[in-house]
Amino acid sequence: MRDAADRLGYLDEVLPLLFPSSGSGARPCVRSVLPHRLVPRRVVPRAWWHTALGRRLPVGSGPDTIETHLSDVLNRRVRVVVHVRPARRANRKPILEAYDESGLAGFVKIGDSPRARRLVRYESEVLRMLAGRPLKVVVPPDVLYHGVWRGLEVLMLSPLPVASRRVGSRRVPARLLASAVREIAAIRPNGEAEAGGGYGEAEAGGAGDQAAWHGDFTPWNIAAGADGRLLVWDWERFAVGVPPGFDALHHFFHRALRRMPPPIAARSCLAQAGGLLEPFGADVALARRTAVHYLVALAERHRRDGHEPLGPPAVWLNPLVDHLEALL
Numbered sequence: 001m002r003d004a005a006d007r008l009g010y011l012d013e014v015l016p017l018l019f020p021s022s023g024s025g026a027r028p029c030v031r032s033v034l035p036h037r038l039v040p041r042r043v044v045p046r047a048w049w050h051t052a053l054g055r056r057l058p059v060g061s062g063p064d065t066i067e068t069h070l071s072d073v074l075n076r077r078v079r080v081v082v083h084v085r086p087a088r089r090a091n092r093k094p095i096l097e098a099y100d101e102s103g104l105a106g107f108v109k110i111g112d113s114p115r116a117r118r119l120v121r122y123e124s125e126v127l128r129m130l131a132g133r134p135l136k137v138v139v140p141p142d143v144l145y146h147g148v149w150r151g152l153e154v155l156m157l158s159p160l161p162v163a164s165r166r167v168g169s170r171r172v173p174a175r176l177l178a179s180a181v182r183e184i185a186a187i188r189p190n191g192e193a194e195a196g197g198g199y200g201e202a203e204a205g206g207a208g209d210q211a212a213w214h215g216d217f218t219p220w221n222i223a224a225g226a227d228g229r230l231l232v233w234d235w236e237r238f239a240v241g242v243p244p245g246f247d248a249l250h251h252f253f254h255r256a257l258r259r260m261p262p263p264i265a266a267r268s269c270l271a272q273a274g275g276l277l278e279p280f281g282a283d284v285a286l287a288r289r290t291a292v293h294y295l296v297a298l299a300e301r302h303r304r305d306g307h308e309p310l311g312p313p314a315v316w317l318n319p320l321v322d323h324l325e326a327l328l
Helices: 004-018 066-074 114-131 174-185 246-256 262-271 273-280 284-305 318-327
Strands: 029-036 039-045 055-059 079-083 095-100 103-111 143-149 152-157 211-213 222-224 230-232 239-242
Touching (some): 004 039, 066 095, 066 143, 066 152, 114 143, 174 211, 174 246, 211 246, 239 284, 246 262, 246 273, 262 284, 273 284
Antiparallel strands (some): 029 055, 079 095, 095 103, 143 152
């Protein structure tokens, strides 16, 4: 893992927030970084058999830690595992697994920066809205708890019944994928049905902007459920007011990015747009316009985030769209 040092440095920032010292001379609690300090993926409560594996990591053991807070609000003892997050992400935030006596109780997102706090708070609102919708295909997590602790936004979500640990490793059937995209597109928060209606961060404009989209419909944010429905999490980018099919394009583009550099993935997204958006009633010309809108919207999101994971748009996007201005 090439960014191990950066990940461990990030842990040094995050763990004091989650496990603050009481300052009363109490002995720190020791955790383990697993599976190894050179491959840091999670921080877990220390066990005797970690001696030869994980790096010892002392954390605060005062009366007001994230574990004591969750235990208080849930009225049962909770222990947490901290995910060691990638070092460079615009929406990076601490993610925890919360365990009680029965096993995995939920996943916890911590808003530890102004932007992360907004995203966590917004996802809570979206999920509460979805809980009141009669969804037949899509299964979002439930909000188990949302509150503010020590200035941090804390959101605990129910675990979805994923059969495999390798989320995103198995392709979702195309029919199920299209049904889920179509169901999400039809969501109208608070009865909003107007084109371009505002809910969240709709990043595109133009004719036909009548749909909602999940906003981060990637292979690692979805999984086929055992009952034939689609499990979908990470709703913090949900928005309305985009052309139908944005989620299908986002899914394809991010699968392509696993195999090819961004400029080629963007060209592939445009080339395949007709087939990708045919299930949503778009002809080839409309599909190509929608693909251009999507790619521009994604670049604009990265610009607002102050983070360019695909590199400068002048390299991966402009050569593709500059000669397609007539499409816009």
